[in-house]
Amino acid sequence: xxxxxxxxxxxxxxxxxGLVHKFAYEGPCRFSSGDALTNEYDxxxxxxxxxxxxxxxxxxxxDFVELREPLYFECNDDWLLPQENFDxxxxxxxxxxVYLIHSGIARERQIIELAERSKKPILLSPRxxxxxxxxxxxxxxxxxxxxxxxxxxxxxxxxxxxRTKKAVQNANVLAGVRFNSNTSYACNDSFISLPKVTEVFGxxxxxVNLHEFFDYIHPLxxxxxYTTPGRMDTPNLTDEDVKKAESxxxxxxxxxxxxxxxxxxxxxxxxxxxxxxxxxLLNLYDCNGFxxxxxxxxxxxxxxxxxxxxxxxxxxxxxxxxxxxCDSDINxxxxxxxxxxxxxxxxxxxNAWPVLFDDSGNVIPISSRFDLENDLANVxxxxxxxxxxxxxxxxxxxxxxxxxxxxxxxxxxxxxKFGAVFRYDFNQDVGQKITICRFSPDCRKMxxxxxxxxxxGGYYTDNCNNYVIFRVNDQKKFYQAxxxxxxxxxxxxxxxxxxxxxxxxxxGLEALMV
Numbered sequence: 001x002x003x004x005x006x007x008x009x010x011x012x013x014x015x016x017x018g019l020v021h022k023f024a025y026e027g028p029c030r031f032s033s034g035d036a037l038t039n040e041y042d043x044x045x046x047x048x049x050x051x052x053x054x055x056x057x058x059x060x061x062x063d064f065v066e067l068r069e070p071l072y073f074e075c076n077d078d079w080l081l082p083q084e085n086f087d088x089x090x091x092x093x094x095x096x097x098v099y100l101i102h103s104g105i106a107r108e109r110q111i112i113e114l115a116e117r118s119k120k121p122i123l124l125s126p127r128x129x130x131x132x133x134x135x136x137x138x139x140x141x142x143x144x145x146x147x148x149x150x151x152x153x154x155x156x157x158x159x160x161x162x163r164t165k166k167a168v169q170n171a172n173v174l175a176g177v178r179f180n181s182n183t184s185y186a187c188n189d190s191f192i193s194l195p196k197v198t199e200v201f202g203x204x205x206x207x208v209n210l211h212e213f214f215d216y217i218h219p220l221x222x223x224x225x226y227t228t229p230g231r232m233d234t235p236n237l238t239d240e241d242v243k244k245a246e247s248x249x250x251x252x253x254x255x256x257x258x259x260x261x262x263x264x265x266x267x268x269x270x271x272x273x274x275x276x277x278x279x280x281l282l283n284l285y286d287c288n289g290f291x292x293x294x295x296x297x298x299x300x301x302x303x304x305x306x307x308x309x310x311x312x313x314x315x316x317x318x319x320x321x322x323x324x325x326c327d328s329d330i331n332x333x334x335x336x337x338x339x340x341x342x343x344x345x346x347x348x349x350x351n352a353w354p355v356l357f358d359d360s361g362n363v364i365p366i367s368s369r370f371d372l373e374n375d376l377a378n379v380x381x382x383x384x385x386x387x388x389x390x391x392x393x394x395x396x397x398x399x400x401x402x403x404x405x406x407x408x409x410x411x412x413x414x415x416x417k418f419g420a421v422f423r424y425d426f427n428q429d430v431g432q433k434i435t436i437c438r439f440s441p442d443c444r445k446m447x448x449x450x451x452x453x454x455x456x457g458g459y460y461t462d463n464c465n466n467y468v469i470f471r472v473n474d475q476k477k478f479y480q481a482x483x484x485x486x487x488x489x490x491x492x493x494x495x496x497x498x499x500x501x502x503x504x505x506x507x508g509l510e511a512l513m514v
Contacts, residue, residue, distance in 0.1 A: 005167035005341045006321040006400065010159055012061070012072035012123070015089060015114075016053050017107040018046025021077045029106070046468040053102045053125065060152040062077040064163050076105045083312050085110065091295045098123055098162055108135050115144040117459045121162060126155055145506070161502040163339040169202030171337055173280075175328060176210045176292035178300070186295030187327035189486030192441045194330065199509060200443045200501055201334060206285045210293070214302045216277055219501065222435035235284055237277055241439070246271035252312075252409055252420070260408030260460055263420055267411060271312040278313050282322065289337065290317060293328040304406040308421030309412045314392035318397035319346045321400050325488070326392065335490035342499050343435075346400050347492040350390035354479050355469060357382050369465045375457035376469070384475040385454060388489055389467030393424040410462045417462075426456025434470060435496045438485040439509070446504040447485040449478060449514040450497055472514065481512035 021030070022036040035041050050072045061067050073085050089099075099118070101111055102125040112135075115122050122139060124132055132148045139146040147162070149155040175181065178336070183190050191197050194205055212234070215225035220236040228234055237245075249268040253261065278290055291309050297303055310326060317324035323336035332349045339347040351482070355372065356364045361382065363372045376382075391412055395404035405424065412419030436449035451470035458465040468491070472478045482489075497513075504511040 001286055002279075002288050002322060003286075004288050004321040005164075005171060005337050006344065008163060008167040008341070009064060009066040010163035010166060011066045011068065011095055011096070012100050012159070013068045013089075013096045013400055014053070014057055014100045015102070016050045016070060017075050017101065017103040017110055018049060018072060019075050019104060019106055020046055020167050023077075024467040028166060038156055041190075049102070056125070056152065056484070060156065062156055065159055068092075068480070073110070075110065077106075079109075081110060081113060086114065086117060089114055092273060092509065093120070096120060097166055098159075100281060101125060102128070103135070104128065108138055110137055110168055111135055112144075115139055115146070115167070116142065117345065121145040121147065123155065123158060123162075126151050147502075151373045157499055158502065160342055161499050162504065164499070165506050167263060167341045168334065168337050171203045171289055172206060172285070172287040173203060173289040173330065173333060174206050174208060174282055174287040175290075175330070176213055176297065177207045177298040177318055178210045178293055181207050184296050184328035187293070188331050189441055190329045190331040191439070191443060192283055192485055193443075196443050197330060197334070203334065203337075206287055207473075208281060208285075210297050210300070213277075213304065216281075217306060217370060218465035237280075238275060238300050241280065245269055245276045248272045248275070255404070255407070256409035260410065260423055263409060263411040267307060267418040268409070268420045270306065270308040270418060274310060275310050276311040278317065278324070278399075285417060288322055290322070290408070291328050291330060291333055292326065294326045296328075302414075307416060307418035309391070309421075311391040311412055311465065312420040312422070313396055315422050318348070318392070318394055319396045319404070320399065321346070322382065323347075324392075325349060327488075329488050331439050331441065331486060332488040332490050338500065338503060339435065339437060339490055339492035339496065340400075341463065342496045343492045343494050345488050345492050345494065346394045346396040347388065347486045348392070348394045348397065349490045350388035350467070351464070351487055352482065352489040353387045354475050355385035355387050369461075369463070370467065371457060375455055379469075381471075384472050384478075385469055386472050386475065386478065387456065387467050387469050388491060389464055391421045391464040391466065393422045393466050395422060395424065397424075397429075397451060408459060412463055421462070421466075423461075423466050424456070425457050425459045426453055429453045429493075430455060431496050432493055434493055435500065436490050437490050437500055438488065440484050441486060444510060445484055445512055446509040447475075447481045447512045447514065448497055448500045448504065449481070450495060466508050474514065478514040481514045484512065
């Protein structure tokens with residue numbers, strides 16, 4: 001079954017520690033007078049704090065949080081740490097992702113010991129005053145994971161970070177394999193070691209042989225597939241699956257802009273069959289991410305024979321919140337897992353280049369495939385520009401739950417004109433803020449950047465030529481970080497830099513902030 005990263009819930013256990021003095025007395029930590037010094041007053045005040053905390057939870061907790069019943073614990077001026085308190089707090093430890101704690105002076109010791117015992121992250125409720133830094137310093141110095149915010153808005157961001165971390169740790173990726181299971185021969189800037197990816201991020205991998213995959217494209221012949229003769233239990237497409245692909249093809253053709261529809265129905269069906277097959281395999285392998293070694297597979301010539309590419313599959317899956325990447329690029333997939341979960345939007349990926357100009361202000365051509373001179377004709381500020389192009393464009397950049405934007409539907413292969421690809425007009429999004437992410441191949445660094453859409457190009461072209469040009473803060477600084485992290489960049493609409501920085505810290509990565 002496919003369990004999307006977006007479907008992951010953060011299980012939060014709220015705790016409230018109330019301080020109740022057993023006796024009425026004044027001293028260096030008692031600032032009240034009269035009845036306010038009594039045990040009865042403290043009990044009423046502590047229960048009011050607990051009630052207010054529960055009201056705040058009801059008003060502020062987002063839908064992606066599974067909130068457990070809040071628990072209250074009374075702390076007294078005898079400084080005891082009852083074992084029964086910890087037993088109750090940790091009763092369902094396997095079902096708890098994080099503790100959200102409301103506390104105050106003279107109650108830190110319970111929080112520290114809970115963190116030490118449970119090994120769970122600690123979230124501190126907003127508006128705890130000076131006690132926030134007292135608790136965080138105590139936990140940080142012990143190597144314990146903790147998060148603290150002064151507002152509920154910031155606290156929700158931190159919860160989203162923790163939910164994203166959980167989603168990444170529980171993700172399973174299905175990877176097509178030809179020569180080896182780690183990288184594509186044409187994508188050497190992905191991760192050096194997938195076991196290292198599992199060690200750092202928690203993500204696990206499943207594999208499918210690409211020749212067996214290609215056999216699955218057609219209904220199972222008598223006697224079994226060529227690569228697995230005699231096996232009659234293979235997940236080949238069925239006649240019903242083929243009809244599903246045909247129906248989807250007609251839907252996509254019907255929804256495309258009439259003036260930007262340039263591909264035969266047969267070839268759209270071929271690409272849709274790949275999408276239906278991959279979706280079927282993701283369910284079979286319990287995976288929520290997919291990648292395929294496109295160049296390695298291309299050189300078998302089987303894709304040319306079958307007349308399809310994976311571009312449309314990558315687009316359709318990613319639009320549903322299931323990251324899908326070409327070239328066995330697990331690197332960009334990890335970035336897409338994070339951006340998808342943080343934003344509830346479908347990120348895109350692409351080949352990235354700095355846009356440069358000569359001394360006369362003329363753009364220096366990147367490739368004959370791009371008409372940069374015309375696309376930049378109305379752009380007067382040529383500073384700090386970057387370009388990202390690809391054939392697997394996304395129509396749901398502004399929200400996975402939103403309706404698809406207008407799109408073109410064209411072909412990838414120039415001569416035979418097979419391989420369905422979406423076209424997206426980035427000129428409709430000029431001024432849109434974007435967040436950019438990728439990792440170094442050794443799993444040590446995380447590029448975190450921002451940009452603003454300046455213009456787009458290639459809307460009426462084929463192949464990998466649809467692109468966005470955006471402005472970064474400092475092109476040279478961005479390029480230096482880009483050199484450490486590799487080609488494909490993952491882009492999401494919106495600003496998620498703060499959350500990504502927290503994620504980098506949570507995974508122990510060096511953040512390259514650009």
